[in-house]
Amino acid sequence: xxxxxxxxxxxxxxxLAVASLVIFAVIEVAPGDPASFMLGMNAQPETLAALRTExxxxxxxxxxxxxxxxGMLTGDFGTSYTYRTPVIGMVADRLxxxxxxxxxxxxxxxxxxxxAGLFAASRRGQAGDIGVMGATQLGVAIPNFWFAMMLVLIxxxxxRWFAAGGFVGWDKGFWAGMHALxxxxxxxxxxxxxxxxxxxxxxxxxxxxEDFMRTARAKxxxxxxxxxxxxxxxxxIPVLTIIGLQFSFLLAGSIIIEQVFYxxxxxxxxxxxxxxxxxxxxxxxxxxxxxxxIVVNFLVDLAYAAVDPRLRSRT
Amino acid sequence: MRRNLILGGMLSxxxxxxxxxxFFWTPYDHVALDIPNKLQTPNAAxxxxxxxxxxxILSMIMVGARTSIAVALVAVGIGMGLGIPLGLWAAAxxxxxxxxxxMRGNDxxxxxxxxxxxxxxxxxxGAGAINAIIAIGIFNIPVFARITxxxxxxxxxxxxxxxxRVAGKSAARISVEHILPNVTNLLIVQGTIQFSLxxxxxxxxxxxxxxxxxxxxxxGRMLADAQxxxxxxxxxxxxxxxxxxxxxxxxxxxxxxxxxxLDPRLRVVRA
Numbered sequence: 004x005x006x007x008x009x010x011x012x013x014x015x016x017x018x019l020a021v022a023s024l025v026i027f028a029v030i031e032v033a034p035g036d037p038a039s040f041m042l043g044m045n046a047q048p049e050t051l052a053a054l055r056t057e058x059x060x061x062x063x064x065x066x067x068x069x070x071x072x073x074g075m076l077t078g079d080f081g082t083s084y085t086y087r088t089p090v091i092g093m094v095a096d097r098l099x100x101x102x103x104x105x106x107x108x109x110x111x112x113x114x115x116x117x118x119a120g121l122f123a124a125s126r127r128g129q130a131g132d133i134g135v136m137g138a139t140q141l142g143v144a145i146p147n148f149w150f151a152m153m154l155v156l157i158x159x160x161x162x163r164w165f166a167a168g169g170f171v172g173w174d175k176g177f178w179a180g181m182h183a184l185x186x187x188x189x190x191x192x193x194x195x196x197x198x199x200x201x202x203x204x205x206x207x208x209x210x211x212x213e214d215f216m217r218t219a220r221a222k223x224x225x226x227x228x229x230x231x232x233x234x235x236x237x238x239x240i241p242v243l244t245i246i247g248l249q250f251s252f253l254l255a256g257s258i259i260i261e262q263v264f265y266x267x268x269x270x271x272x273x274x275x276x277x278x279x280x281x282x283x284x285x286x287x288x289x290x291x292x293x294x295x296x297i298v299v300n301f302l303v304d305l306a307y308a309a310v311d312p313r314l315r316s317r318t
Numbered sequence: 319m320r321r322n323l324i325l326g327g328m329l330s331x332x333x334x335x336x337x338x339x340x341f342f343w344t345p346y347d348h349v350a351l352d353i354p355n356k357l358q359t360p361n362a363a364x365x366x367x368x369x370x371x372x373x374x375i376l377s378m379i380m381v382g383a384r385t386s387i388a389v390a391l392v393a394v395g396i397g398m399g400l401g402i403p404l405g406l407w408a409a410a411x412x413x414x415x416x417x418x419x420x421m422r423g424n425d426x427x428x429x430x431x432x433x434x435x436x437x438x439x440x441x442x443x444g445a446g447a448i449n450a451i452i453a454i455g456i457f458n459i460p461v462f463a464r465i466t467x468x469x470x471x472x473x474x475x476x477x478x479x480x481x482x483r484v485a486g487k488s489a490a491r492i493s494v495e496h497i498l499p500n501v502t503n504l505l506i507v508q509g510t511i512q513f514s515l516x517x518x519x520x521x522x523x524x525x526x527x528x529x530x531x532x533x534x535x536x537x538g539r540m541l542a543d544a545q546x547x548x549x550x551x552x553x554x555x556x557x558x559x560x561x562x563x564x565x566x567x568x569x570x571x572x573x574x575x576x577x578x579x580l581d582p583r584l585r586v587v588r589a
Contacts, residue, residue, distance in 0.1 A: 018426050025426075026438070033442045144514070144566035146521050149541055149559040152548055160549045255431035262526050263545070273437055274526065285441050289434055296429040 007308055015301045022293045027068050030286045037084045040280050085281040093272060094287060100170055101268035105253040107188035112196035120203025127208060142197025147256060151190035151263040158186060168265035187264045191256050195249050202245045206238040240310055247303030251296035323575025329568025337383035346374035348381045349533055357551045367553045379561050382535040385447060390516030392451045394509055397458020405466025406497060410489040412471060424460035432457035432519050436528045450529035454519045458512050465508050469501040503580035510573035514566045521562050537562050
């Protein structure tokens with residue numbers, strides 16, 4: 004396990020290094036000089052040169068890459084070109100919307116998908132199974148941002164149970180914040196719940212065909228007891244992987260859902276920064292997203308190996 | 319389970335047909351503004367109603383189908399064109415540094431969700447339908463590479479491959495002549511699924527303004543236009559939404575149906 008962890012850790016660091024290089028290179032290629040964008044068309048050459056020095060833009064590419072990465076490692080993401088405030092503060096503020104939203108949606112999709120998958124698997128081929136599977140087909144086909152618009156139309160505009168958009172902020176209290184995030188989280192959770200329910204069902208069906216399940220039945224357990232004591236635990240392994248993978252999709256998906264509800268999350272920050280050509284913010288947010296995906300996958304791999312010793316030798 | 323294939327095929331064909339017909343004929347000019355007739359609900363003159371500029375929604379849906387299908391199709395093409403050779407190559411050299419490099423590269427690309435790739439491309443080139451194609455296409459590469467490699471690995475253990483090796487065929491020839499034909503079914507099924515995911519992704523990217531730009535019609539952009547008007551003209555949001563749902567549903571059903579038909583083993587397991 005130690006050897007495996009070490010190997011995975013090495014590949015994690017390598018992935019992060021390559022990802023940061025790719026992102027840095029892409030932003031380097033992007034046209035437009037941030038300094039002249041900040042100062043406008045009529046800037047004096049001297050002012051421009053001074054600002055470029057201040058922003059560190061006249062250093063060599065290699066030095067700038069190293070200072071960017073070094074800065075991120077110490078929690079310094081640089082200074083926004085547009086707002087002249089530290090990027091880390093802007094990102095942290097927005098993360099307090101995007102991260103709870105993603106976690107909320109993850110919790111919702113899990114709460115819905117587990118019973119749905121279990122129900123379908125236990126009634127394989129019957130009306131209940133067909134009904135759940137049909138619903139998941141629909142859940143996968145519905146674009147979540149369209150579903151979000153429909154939720155707004157029904158629950159915000161017609162029923163007035165929720166606000167149509169915006170975010171009250173966490174200082175209004177935890178429940179007020181959760182209330183504001185409910186519709187976005189439901190919209191975000193829908194396709195994930197559908198996928199998760201399908202994985203849960205097929206994983207359970209795989210396990211039900213295993214020899215140890217027959218043994219459990221043979222020693223006198225009822226179908227239900229065998230399922231709960233032996234089936235569920237084994238079926239959960241692939242399901243956990245999918246949940247890990249989904250977290251990154253949820254974080255990315257929240258970028259789109261935030262647009263529907265005008266939520267001040269990472270998504271809005273990125274879009275505002277793109278139109279303002281505040282590329283240092285774009286660079287940092289993209290790196291943060293990619294970082295979280297890579298790290299979550301790493302943790303899932305480790306959890307997987309901890310549960311299933313066979314996997315440690317494979318990689 | 320042939321029903322899936324037939325129902326899915328019919329739904330998909332409906333939208334492909336709509337896109338094809340739109341090249342020759344649409345009920346109205348899809349860009350013609352007709353302000354006096356704006357925001358009409360579906361009626362005899364405008365079967366699916368009109369939008370806030372009085373444009374005919376049916377015509378926009380038909381032309382928009384072109385964008386969706388073209389973007390998703392090319393994106394699947396990119397994913398297959400690069401992913402399949404990479405997967406075959408990795409499988410042929412299983413366990414080598416090359417295999418490791420390709421698979422780690424795959425993991426890396428996989429860490430960039432298509433929305434993030436689209437954001438990066440937009441930062442360089444500005445927004446456009448081409449960005450959506452590239453972003454979704456790049457996202458598809460590791461999907462096809464992984465599935466090709468996985469299927470190819472088990473084939474390499476089979477006797478008929480051993481026979482081909484004994485006969486002196488090179489790994490490259492074996493990959494093309496023996497491995498590829500045996501993974502085609504799998505790739506067709508996956509292609510259908512990626513195609514439907516591509517349509518969803520294109521709609522999402524266009525919705526947030528990273529995809530097709532005016533005047534190119536797109537289902538995602540129609541939804542973006544509909545958002546502020548959803549309370550007074552819900553049909554503007556309902557119609558493109560249903561177009562997306564039915565197309566994606568059709569493609570997914572077709573994928574399921576194809577899997578059942580192309581892989582009889584799975585059918586036995588399911589029954």
